[in-house]
Amino acid sequence: MRAALATVAVAAIGAAALSWGTDQGAALTSEAARRLDIAATPRFLPDVTLHDQTGGAVALSAYRGAPLVLEFVYATCPDICLALRTAFERLDATMPAGARLLSVSFDPRDDTERLGWFADRHGAGAPRWRVAGVADALSRNALLERAGVVVIPDGMGGYVHNAGLYLVDAEGRLTAVFDPEDTEGLRAC
Amino acid sequence: MRADPVIVAGLALAALAALPPVGPLLEARLPSHILGQYPLIVAGGALIGARLARDRVAAWSAAPALLAAALALSFWLLPCWIDASLADPAVRAARVASLSLLTGLPLGWGWTQAGPLLRGFFVVKATAMLAVMGWLLLAVPARLCNAHLLSDQRLLGIGMVGLAMAVIGLALLRACVGAFRATGIAGGTRHAPTSGSPSQAPMPDFR
Incomplete structure (x- = not known):
């Protein structure tokens, strides 16, 4: 009897802990938890200075007034950024004229020349689709952290990162993150 | 103290x-x-x-x-x-x-x-969960941890399935050896494990 009661009590506590730890089963991965969190509480991104593929500088806050879709990439990315590229090309063709696209590189090695390669390869033209880096490491890290982007070296000179399409509304708040394949969902917002 | x-x-x-x-x-x-x-x-x-x-x-x-x-x-x-x-x-x-x-x-x-029954139950459950987790890790195409590589996730899957296989293999080996010993002592002669009485084997029908 004592054993059964204790077992039931342990099971109840364990189930409660697992439920709490997964947002009631909605988020098993930190990626899912991050997206839920952003959708529930939109946040402002730090106003970093961006250096784009033409060598020009622009503040992230200058994008306010129209919706913006962000992606985080690095210029020499061979795989996941191709999925993002397809998504951005599709968005470029279908989004309203006022909306903007911004590819932000998290790779400190990406200078104007390398950003230019990336832009040429993907058919990106400023100001509609800007490819930019953040020169200042502190600002770059602050932006990545605020957006919840985790970048780890892949051991072959490249990076692995959680890829997504980041929707920033006209007020400059990050309101949602979508899978690279989910351009439909993004346009519906 | x-x-x-x-x-x-x-x-x-x-x-x-x-x-x-x-x-x-x-x-x-x-x-x-x-x-x-x-x-x-x-x-x-x-x-x-x-x-x-x-x-x-x-x-x-x-x-x-x-x-x-x-x-x-x-x-x-x-x-x-x-x-x-x-x-x-x-x-x-x-x-x-x-x-x-x-x-x-x-x-x-x-x-x-x-006791032995609870221990056995625990080992069987743990081994089954280990195998299922390993299989899931191998089946999932996306990264589950933002801090770890996909190739490492596969490797962990292989490791978990391998470990579960090792536990099962070890249990089977023990059961076979046990059955062999049991029949050897009971019959006084050497029998193949399959000819032993099932009641003398420490594990139920494993064939």
Whole structure:
């Protein structure tokens, strides 16, 4: 009897802990938890200075007034950024004229020349689709952290990162993150 | 009063696996993180739990203790909490404390208190979960942990399935050897294991 009661009590506590730890089963991965969190509480991104593929500088806050879709990439990315590229090309063709696209590189090695390669390869033209880096490491890290982007070296000179399409509304708040394949969902917002 | 050497050894083992220089090395890759660091921390706690249970009999506590160990471990196998523990030192500390005191300690305690039936049930369940988790890791095409590589996730899957296979293989081997011995003693002559009486084999029909 004592054993059964204790077992039931342990099971109840364990189930409660697992439920709490997964947002009631909605988020098993930190990626899912991050997206839920952003959708529930939109946040402002730090106003970093961006250096784009033409060598020009622009503040992230200058994008306010129209919706913006962000992606985080690095210029020499061979795989996941191709999925993002397809998504951005599709968005470029279908989004309203006022909306903007911004590819932000998290790779400190990406200078104007390398950003230019990336832009040429993907058919990106400023100001509609800007490819930019953040020169200042502190600002770059602050932006990545605020957006919840985790970048780890892949051991072959490249990076692995959680890829997504980041929707920033006209007020400059990050309101949602979508899978690279989910351009439909993004346009519906 | 002198500190019990077994308890000191348990604490030292958990600390060794969790703290630099060994801790960060094990945490760097997913397979060594889950199949290296976790078992070492749990083993440290289990040493303490088994030592505490040595002179105390409380058979009723075996099942709840083993269940608590399994549930606490499964919490720290959630991908979001693996990520969180690598990103946040406070979560990391909570994980080490939890794996040693909420998984290892009740495991050592519960295993010592448990009878053969409960032990067998626990091993079978744990092995099955290990195999299923490994298979899931191999089947999932996306990364589950933002802090770890996809190739490491595959490697962990292979490791888990391999470990489950090893446990099953070992159990089968023991059953065969047991059956062989049982028939050898009972009949006085050497028989093939399949000709032995099933009632004399320690494991039920394994053919």
